[in-house]
Amino acid sequence: MATQRGKVVIVGASMAGQSAAVELRKQGYDGEILMVSQEEHLPYDRPPLSKKIITREWDFEKIKLKDADFYSENNIQLKLGHQIGQVDPVAKTITTVSMEVIGYDVLILATGGRPRRLDVPGRDLDGIHQVLEYSDSLRVAEELGAGAQRVVVVGGGFIGAEAAAALAEHGKDVSLIEVSPSPMSYALGSEVGDVFNRIFKEEGVTLDTKTTIASYHGADGRVTHAKSFDGKVFEADLVIECVGILPNVELAEAAGCRVDNGVVVDGFMRTNVEDVYAIGDIARFPSHYADGPRNGEATGLVRIEHWAVAIGHGAAAARSICGSDDPYDELPWFWSDQFGVTYNYAGHATTWDQTVWRGDVGERKFSVFYLREGRLAGALCAGRPKDFRAAKKLLSDGSPIDLEVLADPDSDLLKYAKSVSS
Amino acid sequence: MGTKVGKSEEFPEGEVRVVEYEGRKVCIARVEGALYGVDNMCSHAEAYLSEGELYAEDLEIECPLHGSTFNLVDGEPQDLPASEPVRAYEVVEDSDEVEIVKQTNDA
Ligand SMILES: Cc1cc2nc3c(=O)[nH]c(=O)nc-3n(C[C@H](O)[C@H](O)[C@H](O)COP(=O)(O)OP(=O)(O)OC[C@H]3O[C@@H](n4cnc5c(N)ncnc54)[C@H](O)[C@@H]3O)c2cc1C
Ligand code: FES
Numbered sequence: 001m002a003t004q005r006g007k008v009v010i011v012g013a014s015m016a017g018q019s020a021a022v023e024l025r026k027q028g029y030d031g032e033i034l035m036v037s038q039e040e041h042l043p044y045d046r047p048p049l050s051k052k053i054i055t056r057e058w059d060f061e062k063i064k065l066k067d068a069d070f071y072s073e074n075n076i077q078l079k080l081g082h083q084i085g086q087v088d089p090v091a092k093t094i095t096t097v098s099m100e101v102i103g104y105d106v107l108i109l110a111t112g113g114r115p116r117r118l119d120v121p122g123r124d125l126d127g128i129h130q131v132l133e134y135s136d137s138l139r140v141a142e143e144l145g146a147g148a149q150r151v152v153v154v155g156g157g158f159i160g161a162e163a164a165a166a167l168a169e170h171g172k173d174v175s176l177i178e179v180s181p182s183p184m185s186y187a188l189g190s191e192v193g194d195v196f197n198r199i200f201k202e203e204g205v206t207l208d209t210k211t212t213i214a215s216y217h218g219a220d221g222r223v224t225h226a227k228s229f230d231g232k233v234f235e236a237d238l239v240i241e242c243v244g245i246l247p248n249v250e251l252a253e254a255a256g257c258r259v260d261n262g263v264v265v266d267g268f269m270r271t272n273v274e275d276v277y278a279i280g281d282i283a284r285f286p287s288h289y290a291d292g293p294r295n296g297e298a299t300g301l302v303r304i305e306h307w308a309v310a311i312g313h314g315a316a317a318a319r320s321i322c323g324s325d326d327p328y329d330e331l332p333w334f335w336s337d338q339f340g341v342t343y344n345y346a347g348h349a350t351t352w353d354q355t356v357w358r359g360d361v362g363e364r365k366f367s368v369f370y371l372r373e374g375r376l377a378g379a380l381c382a383g384r385p386k387d388f389r390a391a392k393k394l395l396s397d398g399s400p401i402d403l404e405v406l407a408d409p410d411s412d413l414l415k416y417a418k419s420v421s422s
Numbered sequence: 423m424g425t426k427v428g429k430s431e432e433f434p435e436g437e438v439r440v441v442e443y444e445g446r447k448v449c450i451a452r453v454e455g456a457l458y459g460v461d462n463m464c465s466h467a468e469a470y471l472s473e474g475e476l477y478a479e480d481l482e483i484e485c486p487l488h489g490s491t492f493n494l495v496d497g498e499p500q501d502l503p504a505s506e507p508v509r510a511y512e513v514v515e516d517s518d519e520v521e522i523v524k525q526t527n528d529a
Contacts, residue, residue: 048467308502335488335503342487385475385484 006105013037016280017110019314038083113245122216148237156183160242165338262303267327268320279313349378390417424521458494459511466504
């Protein structure tokens with residue numbers, strides 16, 4: 001088992017890695033902690049990259065997680081701008097791409113993801129960006145600040161939808177191209193997708209769905225327009241490609257960890273390789289919420305790319321290293337900010353047989369409850385905080401739900417959730 | 423003693439009011455007669471707690487943006503995404519005058 005005084009090395013200094021380091025110290029761990037990141041920047045908060053960073057409302061100061069002093073005061077060593085290229089789980093070492101060897105007693109892999117790219121002609125033209133790293137978003141912000149006006153956002157998942165919304169709100173001419181019938185319908189379903197179709201059109205975004213970009217075209221090496229598969233042309237001073245994230249699992253694979261759509265871990269974030277943990281976006285972990293409603297002790301494996309999950313994983317790994325038998329068992333949830341509205345979602349519904357709606361969709365104050373076999377599997381709430389609080393409670397308790405109460409617009413759902421909770 | 427921030431009747435039961443104290447916006451809530459004060463600005467991004475829900479029975483106030491709730495007594499966040507406390511204040515009433523005495527945590 002992990003020693004209390006050993007050296008914990010964390011690869012990736014972002015949401016998950018930082019959470020692990022901070023929690024280790026909170027738990028009283030007094031051994032060495034080293035966090036290695038290939039990014040040059042101090043650890044920072046990622047969600048603003050698709051929002052207030054590209055619009056230049058915020059700068060790096062606003063998003064850095066802690067001042068440099070914090071790390072020295074807590075005796076957390078940071079090694080920035082170094083990519084780890086190899087791992088040897090027998091010798092218990094990792095090696096940077098510049099061939100520096102670093103020993104560990106416990107290794108935590110928190111390597112997150114890299115952007116998936118469209119494999120189409122013209123993809124290497126200047127002016128085609130992603131927003132997964134601060135340096136990417138900063139470049140987008142600079143080009144927009146220098147006068148780029150027509151923006152094509154490729155991919156209407158959460159990150160693309162947020163970027164499109166933020167830039168449309170800031171007076172840019174935005175086209176959003178989404179391969180499915182509506183933005184975010186992959187996660188939220190087609191009924192909610194229809195709502196987002198309407199919202200983006202109301203906000204003046206040129207929305208094209210059920211197609212994607214077939215080629216990029218440019219002049220003097222810089223993108224000027226993109227063409228979709230159905231032949232439409234989208235003028236572009238700048239393109240933001242948000243077509244998904246590929247988990248960085250190569251190090252885990254090299255270490256001999258089981259990888260199957262993510263690094264497979266147990267409830268304590270342990271991989272099958274001794275003293276190697278995996279957390280955050282790369283981890284495929286057991287969850288009571290994996291298959292919709294919390295259902296007794298049954299668990300399935302899931303990989304979830306959300307902020308609160310990454311933070312929870314980091315804390316769980318730290319607890320486990322310190323000898324706790326308290327596994328990760330949190331209700332997954334996330335938020336997405338678009339056009340001044342926060343959409344909160346809890347649960348992990350991949351399939352459902354019914355939805356119940358409350359509130360006023362036109363006012364963008366509404367909740368959608370996703371039900372499966374009479375139990376709540378997920379809930380999306382916009383501008384209805386009490387519904388969201390109730391939903392989190394109902395999801396964690398997993399009790400069957402009274403459909404009449406849920407559907408009654410006048411019922412106090414929070415009171416109901418409290419009354420049925422054990 | 424403290425800094426006067428209003429009259430008792432301006433702080434009705436179960437409601438939240440915003441006052442100025444030492445250059446900061448503080449929201450004051452009355453729950454079962456007692457007054458509680460915490461900073462109005464959420465510690466996560468940028469949102470005013472006074473515009474969120476007050477959960478009187480839990481002595482918590484909820485950020486309207488991403489839904490972190492803060493304990494009214496010690497300013498500690500009860501759930502993510504906020505991870506830092508907001509300032510909490512001792513609020514007293516002295517013959518109809520509401521006063522903030524001091525900050526009570528080290529946020
Ligand atoms: C633009 C954007 C907006 C988002 N918005 C939201 C939101 O609104 N709400 C929400 O709930 N979630 C949001 N998310 C998701 C959330 O930010 C992620 O789930 C979270 O960042 C995952 O944390 P992580 O630590 O696992 O990985 P990451 O944050 O991806 O960090 C991994 C780090 O490891 C480094 N790394 C990788 N390989 C190596 C190596 N070999 N050597 C050294 N370093 C390495 C990477 O460079 C990176 O810095 C957003 C994500 C993005 C990208
Ligand atoms: S701004 Fe308050 S929780 Fe995010």
